[in-house]
Amino acid sequence: PLLREAGMQSNAVDVVFTGADHGVERGVEQDYQRSLPVAEAMHEDVLLAYEMNGAPLPPQHGYPLRLVVPGWYGMAHVKWLSQVDVAAVSFEGFQMRAYRVRRQPDEDGVPLTRIEPRALLVPPGFPDFMSRTRVVRPGLITVEGRAWSGWAPVRAVEVSVDGGDTWAPTSLEPAPHRWGWARWSWSWEATPGSYVLSARASDMSGRSQPIDQPWNPGGFANNLVQRVPVAVIAAG
Amino acid sequence: PLLREAGMQSNAVDVVFTGADHGVERGVEQDYQRSLPVAEAMHEDVLLAYEMNGAPLPPQHGYPLRLVVPGWYGMAHVKWLSQVDVAAVSFEGFQMRAYRVRRQPDEDGVPLTRIEPRALLVPPGFPDFMSRTRVVRPGLITVEGRAWSGWAPVRAVEVSVDGGDTWAPTSLEPAPHRWGWARWSWSWEATPGSYVLSARASDMSGRSQPIDQPWNPGGFANNLVQRVPVAVIAAG
Numbered sequence: 223p224l225l226r227e228a229g230m231q232s233n234a235v236d237v238v239f240t241g242a243d244h245g246v247e248r249g250v251e252q253d254y255q256r257s258l259p260v261a262e263a264m265h266e267d268v269l270l271a272y273e274m275n276g277a278p279l280p281p282q283h284g285y286p287l288r289l290v291v292p293g294w295y296g297m298a299h300v301k302w303l304s305q306v307d308v309a310a311v312s313f314e315g316f317q318m319r320a321y322r323v324r325r326q327p328d329e330d331g332v333p334l335t336r337i338e339p340r341a342l343l344v345p346p347g348f349p350d351f352m353s354r355t356r357v358v359r360p361g362l363i364t365v366e367g368r369a370w371s372g373w374a375p376v377r378a379v380e381v382s383v384d385g386g387d388t389w390a391p392t393s394l395e396p397a398p399h400r401w402g403w404a405r406w407s408w409s410w411e412a413t414p415g416s417y418v419l420s421a422r423a424s425d426m427s428g429r430s431q432p433i434d435q436p437w438n439p440g441g442f443a444n445n446l447v448q449r450v451p452v453a454v455i456a457a458g
Numbered sequence: 459p460l461l462r463e464a465g466m467q468s469n470a471v472d473v474v475f476t477g478a479d480h481g482v483e484r485g486v487e488q489d490y491q492r493s494l495p496v497a498e499a500m501h502e503d504v505l506l507a508y509e510m511n512g513a514p515l516p517p518q519h520g521y522p523l524r525l526v527v528p529g530w531y532g533m534a535h536v537k538w539l540s541q542v543d544v545a546a547v548s549f550e551g552f553q554m555r556a557y558r559v560r561r562q563p564d565e566d567g568v569p570l571t572r573i574e575p576r577a578l579l580v581p582p583g584f585p586d587f588m589s590r591t592r593v594v595r596p597g598l599i600t601v602e603g604r605a606w607s608g609w610a611p612v613r614a615v616e617v618s619v620d621g622g623d624t625w626a627p628t629s630l631e632p633a634p635h636r637w638g639w640a641r642w643s644w645s646w647e648a649t650p651g652s653y654v655l656s657a658r659a660s661d662m663s664g665r666s667q668p669i670d671q672p673w674n675p676g677g678f679a680n681n682l683v684q685r686v687p688v689a690v691i692a693a694g
Contacts, residue, residue, distance in 0.1 A: 244584045245584045245585045245586065245587055245593075246584070246585070246586040246587065246593055247586075247587040247588070248587075248588075251593075251694075348480045348481045348482070349481045349482070350481065350482040350483075351481055351482065351483040351484075352483075352484075357481075357482055357487075458487075
């Protein structure tokens with residue numbers, strides 16, 4: 223790792239990443255800065271990326287250099303990196319205070335770190351333009367999607383056709399690599415009527431998706447189960 | 459042109475393009491269909507595109523084949539083309555009725571066709587996160603942007619720093635080709651204070667951008683002048 227080659231000292235606590243993204247937030251003029259504890263920054267999967275799919279990193283992804291912290295929410299993946307500092311004290315910069323999950327606006331809360339488990343499904347059939355209801359003809363439908371979690375591998379994905387009242391297990395494939403999306407699928411014998419399709423992921427850390435999302439002022443870490451209204455119509 | 463090679467007959471009126479985009483709109487199940495009058499469809503710049511920048515057309519741009527009608531709004535550029543028909547009578551399909559500019563919801567209105575003139579400017583300085591006001595330090599600033607029109611080449615671009623009360627001419631470069639964006643720039647001696655920057659394009663057909671946008675129920679053909687709030691602060 224670069225940090226080891228650079229000769230990090232034993233009293234190092236945090237690694238501070240500074241991006242060229244400059245602005246004013248709540249009256250404070252700043253460059254975007256986020257830190258990682260030394261142990262996280264030294265993880266073998268943490269990267270400084272200068273290319274993607276064999277081409278230079280595009281500007282919107284952080285050209286020329288971007289921090290990638292697999293499993294963490296996007297605020298940790300500092301773009302347009304201009305500086306990396308190793309600090310012997312805990313870094314308390316503006317953006318370390320900004321990304322916290324608070325139940326009350328004035329409480330201290332907890333830092334946002336890894337990605338909560340989540341499953342999404344491919345909406346079946348075709349859309350009704352205004353309502354976004356999906357229109358499906360009756361018969362055997364393969365409902366499929368992907369699931370992921372930054373905490374631990376996905377253990378199971380369940381589906382519901384009644385808006386979360388009852389759940390059925392799906393067939394889950396292993397993710398192609400530790401941070402990849404896991405494919406899941408389920409066969410649905412669709413008969414005429416109105417449905418709400420949902421999928422719910424659980425991971426090996428014991429986390430799963432909520433049916434009612436707890437409120438937090440930043441709107442962070444939302445992993446409420448997806449709801450897809452479906453109208454199964456008579457065979458056309 | 460393909461249409462000539464296909465042996466179009468002399469009584470042809472409209473060319474109807476059908477895409478694979480299937481859905482329900484206002485209760486009508488349909489594939490997306492739009493027509494062009496024969497004279498427009500035969501224009502030498504109208505293309506069936508199967509690649510872009512030397513690579514196959516991406517799915518989101520209409521893979522495997524998409525109609526491109528330079529100078530027209532996007533509704534004419536039918537994606538995922540599945541069929542091309544030549545009709546001896548005027549085509550009156552659903553999407554021909556949908557894209558019309560109406561001053562009253564129940565009037566017949568006029569069809570949406572070519573792109574109205576428009577100029578955009580690169581917001582100078584850096585942003586205030588919440589208000590999106592741009593923060594600029596005093597001094598000589600190059601304000602620059604691009605302008606285009608589907609009706610005729612851009613004739614002039616003017617800028618305003620007082621929200622449209624007064625206007626100054628900019629330096630305009632010719633567009634790189636008939637349908638390209640024309641670059642424009644202007645030097646601004648910025649002194650501390652609050653401003654609203656705008657740019658306004660006029661084309662050789664006599665069209666220019668409005669300061670107050672006439673209302674229409676579809677929200678089509680909006681080319682209201684851009685407004686960028688700027689705070690010039692003391693030199694930092």
